[in-house]
Amino acid sequence: MTSATAIPGRSAPALSVSLVDVERSFAGATSKDPPRRVLRDVSLEITPGEIVALIGASGSGKSTLLRQVGGLDVPDRGSVRIDGSALTGIDQRSAIAFQEPRLLPWRSIEANVDLGLPKGTPRGERRDRVAELLELVQLTDAASLRPRQVSGGMAQRASLARALARGPGVLLLDEPFGALDALTRLTMQDLLLDIHAAEPATILFVTHDVEEALYLADRVVLLGVESGYASNSGAVIRSVITVPGTRPRDRGDSSLAHLRAELLEGLGVSTHHPVHTF
Amino acid sequence: MAENAQKHDLAADSTTESAASLVQYVSGYGYSAAGTALSQRRRGAIHSKRWVIALGFVVPVLLLGGWQFISATGLVPAYRLPSPTSVWLAGIDLAARGQLGPYVGISVQRVLIGFVAGAGIGLVIGSLVGLSRVASAFLVPTIGAFRAVPSLAWVPLLILYLGINEDSKVTLIAIGALFPVYTTVAGALRHVDPHLVELGRAYGLGRLQLLRQVQLPAVVPSIVSGLRLALAQSWLFLVAAELIAASMGLGFLLSDSANNGRLDRTFLAIVLLAVLGKTTDALIGLLEMHLLKRWT
Numbered sequence: 001m002t003s004a005t006a007i008p009g010r011s012a013p014a015l016s017v018s019l020v021d022v023e024r025s026f027a028g029a030t031s032k033d034p035p036r037r038v039l040r041d042v043s044l045e046i047t048p049g050e051i052v053a054l055i056g057a058s059g060s061g062k063s064t065l066l067r068q069v070g071g072l073d074v075p076d077r078g079s080v081r082i083d084g085s086a087l088t089g090i091d092q093r094s095a096i097a098f099q100e101p102r103l104l105p106w107r108s109i110e111a112n113v114d115l116g117l118p119k120g121t122p123r124g125e126r127r128d129r130v131a132e133l134l135e136l137v138q139l140t141d142a143a144s145l146r147p148r149q150v151s152g153g154m155a156q157r158a159s160l161a162r163a164l165a166r167g168p169g170v171l172l173l174d175e176p177f178g179a180l181d182a183l184t185r186l187t188m189q190d191l192l193l194d195i196h197a198a199e200p201a202t203i204l205f206v207t208h209d210v211e212e213a214l215y216l217a218d219r220v221v222l223l224g225v226e227s228g229y230a231s232n233s234g235a236v237i238r239s240v241i242t243v244p245g246t247r248p249r250d251r252g253d254s255s256l257a258h259l260r261a262e263l264l265e266g267l268g269v270s271t272h273h274p275v276h277t278f
Numbered sequence: 279m280a281e282n283a284q285k286h287d288l289a290a291d292s293t294t295e296s297a298a299s300l301v302q303y304v305s306g307y308g309y310s311a312a313g314t315a316l317s318q319r320r321r322g323a324i325h326s327k328r329w330v331i332a333l334g335f336v337v338p339v340l341l342l343g344g345w346q347f348i349s350a351t352g353l354v355p356a357y358r359l360p361s362p363t364s365v366w367l368a369g370i371d372l373a374a375r376g377q378l379g380p381y382v383g384i385s386v387q388r389v390l391i392g393f394v395a396g397a398g399i400g401l402v403i404g405s406l407v408g409l410s411r412v413a414s415a416f417l418v419p420t421i422g423a424f425r426a427v428p429s430l431a432w433v434p435l436l437i438l439y440l441g442i443n444e445d446s447k448v449t450l451i452a453i454g455a456l457f458p459v460y461t462t463v464a465g466a467l468r469h470v471d472p473h474l475v476e477l478g479r480a481y482g483l484g485r486l487q488l489l490r491q492v493q494l495p496a497v498v499p500s501i502v503s504g505l506r507l508a509l510a511q512s513w514l515f516l517v518a519a520e521l522i523a524a525s526m527g528l529g530f531l532l533s534d535s536a537n538n539g540r541l542d543r544t545f546l547a548i549v550l551l552a553v554l555g556k557t558t559d560a561l562i563g564l565l566e567m568h569l570l571k572r573w574t
Contacts, residue, residue, distance in 0.1 A: 072480060092482055102477045106495045106573040115481055115491070162481075 014048035014202045015093060015169030017069060021078035023234065024064055037234035038064050042078070044221065044237065048169075051196065051203040053213035056223035057267050061235040062206040063099075063174050065223070069204060070096045070172050082170055092118065095168035099175045101155035103147040109158045110134065110143040116165030133161040136195060153184040157191070164199060173205035177212070186251075189216055193247055210263045214256050215249055218242070222266045238266055360542040365549065368542040372531075382550065385516055385527040388444070389558070392451025393512040397505055399452070400459030404504075407460070408467025408497075409489065425457050429515060433522055447519035454515030455508040462504030466497035498573040502566040509562055513555045528554075 022042040025035040038061040046052050054062045067073040068080050071090040080087045082094060095116065103112045113130050121129070134140045137157040142150050147158070156176060163171060176192075177185045189212060196203060207213050213220045222238045225231055241259060243249075249256075261273035342362060348354055349361035356364070372378040403421070406413040432450060440446040470493050478492040520529020528547045535543030 070480065072476065090480060090482065096480050098473070098477065100473060102473050104474065104492065104495070106498075119482065 013169060014050075014200050015083040016048050016081075017044075017046040017170055017202060017204065018081040018084070019044045019065075019069070019078070020081075022065070022068055022075045022080065023077040024061070024068065024073070024075050025234070034232075036232045039068075039075075039223075039236075040234035041236055042223075044240075046202055046204065048202055049200045050219065051205070051217045053217035053220045054204065054206045054223060055208070055210065055213050055220055055263065055267070056235065058208075060223045060225070062223055066096070066172050066174050066204065066206050069170070070094055072096070092166065093168060094170035094172055095163040095166055096172040096174065097156075097159045097163040097176050099178055101147065101152075101159040103155055103158055103162075105147050108144050108146060109139060109150065109154075112147065112158055113161045113165055116162035118166045129165065130161075133164055136164070136198060137161045137191065151184075153180050153188065156180060156188065160192070160195070164195065164201075167199065168201050171201040171203045173203065175206050175208065178208065185212070190248070192216065210260055210267070211251075213263070214243055214259060215251060216247075220259075220263065222263060224266065357539070357541065360545055364542045365545045368540070368546050372543070372546070381527055381531055382554070385520070385529070386554065388447050388451060388519070388527065389509075389512045389516050392448045392515070393455045393509055395448065396452035396455025396512070397459045397508050400456040400504070400508065401463055401501070403456075404460040404463030405467060405489075408464040409493070414464075421460065429454055430518055433518070437523055442523045447516070447524065450519045451512050451515045454511040458507035458511055459501070459504040462500045462507070463497065466500030467493055470496045495573050498569055499566075502562070502569055506559065506562050506566065509558055510555065513551065513558075517551065 020043050023037070023040045025037040027033075027035055042065060044052075054065060056062050064073065068075050069082075069087075071080075071087045071094070074089075082091060103109070104115070107115075110130055113133055114126055117126055117129060131140070131143075134143050137160055139154060139157055139161065142154055142158075147155055150158070156179075160173075160176065163173075173192075177188045180188060192203075193216065205216070220241045220243060222241070223235045224238045225233060225235050226238070241263065243259065244255065245253070257273070261271040264271045264273075345359075346362050349356065349359055360368075369378060372381075403417065407417055407421070408414075429450070432453060433446075436446040436449055440449060474492050474496065475488065478488045483491060516527070517529040517532065520527040521533050524530040528551055532544055532547040535541070535547065
């Protein structure tokens with residue numbers, strides 16, 4: 001494991017995130033359909049520097065919740081605060097990396113990372129910072145390549161570097177490794193932990209993968225519809241699990257087996273593991 | 279695991295061509311075969327390009343041969359089909375009278391001015407309609423109605439208001455060039471990948487920045503294909519303008535010579551229009567290739 005190079009003086013301090021009674025509905029498919037509620041009564045306090053995983057079945061509002069924190073979408077009810085101040089639209093204190101790399105195809109990897117830097121950064125400083133970030137995500141050799149010339153894993157790393165460029169207090173990741181093959185994915189998880197050590201932002205990430213959540217996160221938040229409710233009544237936080245131990249965790253840690261089974265049962269997967277579901 | 283990746287990087291460094299070796303290193307680990315396939319395809323394209331150009335000349339040469347054969351054997355009388363030689367001589371003759379150069383020059387000038395003006399206006403209106411829903415709601419029905427008017431219908435009005443001069447001809451050509459650019463640009467801007475637009479917003483780009491850094495680059499290929507259509511349209515409208523009211527130009531040569539029974543000159547005008555049209559189209563094709571390489 002290479003220790004990531006710390007970047008002195010550039011990253012903003014990690015910030016707290018606070019969600020209070022967040023609710024979000026979307027209009028139905030046609031004007032006659034009733035609105036579809038995706039989230040309701042979501043309250044969560046995230047302390048600065050914490051890594052929190054959002055997990056849930058497809059359509060359980062994970063991405064929607066992440067978008068509320070990033071200011072890309074606005075809740076119908078409730079409030080989102082970063083470092084104690086309420087969000088007004090897109091917030092430059094947070095940065096988001098999407099499920100797809102979303103690199104601009106006509107720009108080099110380098111220039112794509114540059115897009116993430118705050119406006120008004122002097123040119124020399126931009127260049128240095130981009131070079132540092134590319135080194136951090138091990139893309140120095142690919143700096144001048146176009147996105148179509150690199151692999152999916154490399155593109156996803158570039159997207160991560162772009163999100164880190166402004167030194168965000170809150171880093172939001174929407175299934176950042178979901179589209180990668182299993183091995184690349186493991187490498188990327190370790191890279192993320194290296195980055196967190198180098199630039200300790202608060203990280204909120206969405207995943208489908210129970211293993212990934214348990215390996216990376218301090219806490220795992222399970223979203224889902226409460227039993228006995230209709231599916232369009234909106235997902236709530238079903239449970240919040242604090243993962244024991246410190247990182248880097250042992251991937252084969254047997255003491256996590258119970259948590260794994262618990263989370264999988266929570267996702268509606270039968271594990272055939274002797275465990276009491278909640 | 280990070281150690282592994284580091285080792286690969288070193289391996290990539292140690293070879294001479296770092297870009298090429300990177301592609302190999304990537305495909306060597308099964309990430310992306312596209313890297314190598316791409317370079318091979320490019321090499322293949324250079325090889326076959328000469329063939330494509332050479333093959334493109336086969337049919338014109340055959341046509342010319344057939345034409346020469348038909349007129350030489352007297353299959354079709356000369357007053358209905360002048361021979362290639364007589365067309366060539368008609369060109370020499372017109373050039374000697376000092377008419378050919380000015381005719382070609384004035385036609386090219388009209389096309390270029392009309393094309394640039396029309397395409398420019400089309401670009402502005404297309405951007406407005408493609409980017410703003412309000413502008414779209416305001417303008418689209420009216421523009422659609424104007425576009426539905428057959429181009430020649432404007433001629434009497436243009437002559438009445440602008441007179442029989444350069445202005446009326448250039449304006450007609452501009453009208454012809456405007457609509458293809460407007461349609462392609464407005465359509466393309468409306469369909470820019472919403473993911474990329476959202477990305478731009480998430481990274482704090484304002485409206486103008488978003489246009490400059492994301493939306494315009496994304497529609498460069500569509501703009502160029504719109505320009506290409508517009509240029510073809512410009513030549514079309516040039517002939518329309520010159521057939522009706524002109525004392526110079528290829529369109530004038532076309533109608534004047536047909537009226538005087540100088541079929542050799544009519545053929546000359548047609549051949550010149552074909553060559554000029556194809557040449558300007560090829561130039562814009564080169565621009566397109568260059569831009570596509572840069573912007574996709």
